[in-house]
Amino acid sequence: MAESISNDDTDRPAEGSGQDQRAHFRIGRNAIPARPLEPALYLVSTPIGNLGDITLRALEVLAASDILACEDTRVSRVLLQRYGIERRPVAYHEHNAEASGAALLEALAAGRSVALISDAGTPLVSDPGFRLVGSAIEAGHAVIPIPGASAPLAALAASGLPTDAFFFAGFLPAKQKARRERIEAVGTIPGTIIFFESPHRLAATLADCAAVLGGGRGAVVCRELTKAFEDVRRGSLDALAAFYADAASVKGEIVLLIAPYEPPSASADEAEALLKDLSATMAPGQAATEAARITGLPRKTLYNRLLAMKKD
Secondary structure, eight states, X not given: OOOOOOGGGGOOOOXXXXXXXXXXXXXXXXXXXXXXXXXXXXXXXXXXXXXXXXXXXHHHHHHHOSEEEESOHHHHHHHHHHTTOOOOOEEOOTTTXXXXXXXXXXXXXXXXXXXXXXXXXXTTSSSTHHHHHHHHHHTTXXXXXXXXXXXXXXXXXXXXXXXXXXXXXXXXXXXXXXXXXXXXXXXXXXXXXXEEEOGGGHHHHHHHHHHHHOTTSEEEEEESTTSTTOEEEEEEHXXXXXXXXXXXXXXXXXXXXXXXXXXXXXXXXXXXHHHHHHHTTSOHHHHHHHHHHHHOOOHHXXXXXXXXXXXX
């Protein structure tokens, strides 16, 4: 049974209280009234670091919505307090998505407006909001995006890598075998590849990317975007792997971008000759990895070819 969301959750002044009944937000000392909203699920983008990176439309929706749902109420209150929005948000996150989502859907069915935000950036990007959106669409409710900050797009814009085509791949698996398989699966996409990564796994991920995709492939590590210690580091996968291997104290939120796949110039005969030379002194897996680094060909393709050569 879903938890109910009462009228008290809108946190509006009661009638006759003498307080201004209109929802508002503040910029500096100026109180700006927020217009009433139509019943709908509003997906509101919030800053990824710098609290100044929010739109006026987003502030208006946050102030005027009947219900404000967020990942972590403690994080959201910092933003709300900055702009004088006197709201009591309700939690909607991975661990309560089923119960809280059902309650939010009941509110939508009752003709109320619901604003959904994540801790940072655009809702539904690596958070459980897609479940709520899918259910809302299935129930016939309007879903309205309120665009704004996005870590993948901010990183892409600053990276210097091609922007005409890109693929956001989210977080990579924590275990090496699964991580390498995922890297290999997306490695030949003809566009810039974008990952989220945690600081303590960054060095291992870069080393795996270099081994699977070839160390000469271009990449960019964006750290703490829009924050005080923002850092954008560009280079080859080999160079970045070497740098971060010694950077034990890496901190912050990280976006990793990898240059688009380019078909290698090496011919099949040249790749086969290289494999033959390398396999004379290396195990098949090592030979395939080194050949991938040199030629830019997928490691799996080279490994399978080497096994076929040995069989022949």
